[in-house]
Amino acid sequence: MISLGQFQKIREKWGEKLLILGHYYIPDETIACTDRQGDSLALAKMAASDEKCEAILFCGVHFMAETADILANAPQKVAARGGKRIPVMLPNLLAGCPMANMASRGEVEKCWKILAETLDVEKEVTPVTYVNSSASIKAFCGLHGGIVCTSSNAREVLEWALARKKRVLFLPDQHLGRNTALKMGISPDEMVLWDRQAGKALGNLEQAKVILWNGFCRVHHQMTPAMAQQMKTQYPDAKLIVHPECSQAVVAQSAADGSTSFLINVVQNSQPGEAFVIGTESHLVDRLQKQYPDREIHHLAEKHNCVNMEQNTLDALLGLVEAWDAGKPYNIVAVPEEIAAPARVALENMLRVK
Numbered sequence: 001m002i003s004l005g006q007f008q009k010i011r012e013k014w015g016e017k018l019l020i021l022g023h024y025y026i027p028d029e030t031i032a033c034t035d036r037q038g039d040s041l042a043l044a045k046m047a048a049s050d051e052k053c054e055a056i057l058f059c060g061v062h063f064m065a066e067t068a069d070i071l072a073n074a075p076q077k078v079a080a081r082g083g084k085r086i087p088v089m090l091p092n093l094l095a096g097c098p099m100a101n102m103a104s105r106g107e108v109e110k111c112w113k114i115l116a117e118t119l120d121v122e123k124e125v126t127p128v129t130y131v132n133s134s135a136s137i138k139a140f141c142g143l144h145g146g147i148v149c150t151s152s153n154a155r156e157v158l159e160w161a162l163a164r165k166k167r168v169l170f171l172p173d174q175h176l177g178r179n180t181a182l183k184m185g186i187s188p189d190e191m192v193l194w195d196r197q198a199g200k201a202l203g204n205l206e207q208a209k210v211i212l213w214n215g216f217c218r219v220h221h222q223m224t225p226a227m228a229q230q231m232k233t234q235y236p237d238a239k240l241i242v243h244p245e246c247s248q249a250v251v252a253q254s255a256a257d258g259s260t261s262f263l264i265n266v267v268q269n270s271q272p273g274e275a276f277v278i279g280t281e282s283h284l285v286d287r288l289q290k291q292y293p294d295r296e297i298h299h300l301a302e303k304h305n306c307v308n309m310e311q312n313t314l315d316a317l318l319g320l321v322e323a324w325d326a327g328k329p330y331n332i333v334a335v336p337e338e339i340a341a342p343a344r345v346a347l348e349n350m351l352r353v354k
């Protein structure tokens with residue numbers, strides 16, 4: 001295994017040709033080795049717009065690497081590079097996202113078929129998928145006039161979708177879907193939960209503006225309204241800020257909710273002495289505590305680390321950089337073009353919105 005010193009030399013040798021991206025939830029020692037960091041939207045945009053890199057090493061989870069591959073290897077970009085694809089590598093292929101796995105293509109196709117028994121789906125329903133989904137689900141959305149969203153642009157995307165058709169099928173995170181729809185003034189009566197295990201809607205579809213898939217993030221799901229209440233009692237001067245993957249009952253008690261970038265910006269723009277209780281993945285909250293020792297920062301819940309993001313260990317990163325430098329890259333995430341093409345349609349719809 002190469003040392004950190006050798007890693008830096010390899011980095012200097014390749015310069016901008018090797019782009020190392022990192023999501024905010026990965027461990028500190030790995031994020032310290034990345035060129036650029038961001039939330040899901042920012043990272044997708046970096047992958048889509050970088051014109052100098054010849055390879056992307058993505059320290060995040062599988063769906064993020066898929067998204068980077070789809071955007072960086074659009075046919076016109078590959079043609080402009082003389083046929084060269086940009087390999088997108090993941091330090092550890094075990095870094096998946098359980099929420100993304102909560103909506104398979106088969107389950108969504110089945111849902112669409114059942115919805116069609118009650119609704120004129122192609123005319124009435126726009127499928128919207130949170131970026132935390134497989135490329136195949138994004139492709140489904142692209143094939144049915146749909147779109148992708150992230151936690152940074154969910155509202156704008158839902159507005160786009162509801163301006164076109166009267167209903168949305170929101171995949172796979174029920175919490176982001178519900179929290180966003182409520183902010184837009186859509187009432188709980190106009191939302192119906194799709195029970196993917198039972199294969200049926202739990203409510204009146206004809207009344208539904210938003211059909212919510214019943215997926216969730218196991219990390220944010222651990223954060224309960226009782227915890228929020230308890231922390232607010234214990235730290236009455238602290239602002240509770242949370243990620244919108246938290247349940248509506250938690251978001252309702254917060255001062256603000258938003259993507260990882262949003263949460264970081266709130267702390268960054270605060271004054272020394274201000275206090276926060278933060279409801280998101282623990283590596284990010286731990287990092288904010290270290291970066292802002294003059295703020296008082298508390299975790300909303302204990303032990304709420306994302307074990308998938310943790311697969312991005314420093315060793316995994318160094319091993320992959322060593323192999324890439326030696327011309328033997330591995331863990332390349334390449335989405336077949338028959339899936340990538342319709343998925344790209346849904347992603348590009350999103351990039352045009354915000």
Ligand code: 13P
Pocket residue numbers: 038039040041097132150151152217245258259260261
């Ligand atoms: P954002 O960084 O886009 O807020 O996403 C959080 C997340 O759960 C990524 O998996």
Ligand code: SF4
Pocket residue numbers: 025061096097098099100132217218219220245281306307308309
């Ligand atoms: Fe998936 Fe949740 Fe981990 Fe994000 S934090 S990668 S949504 S399991």
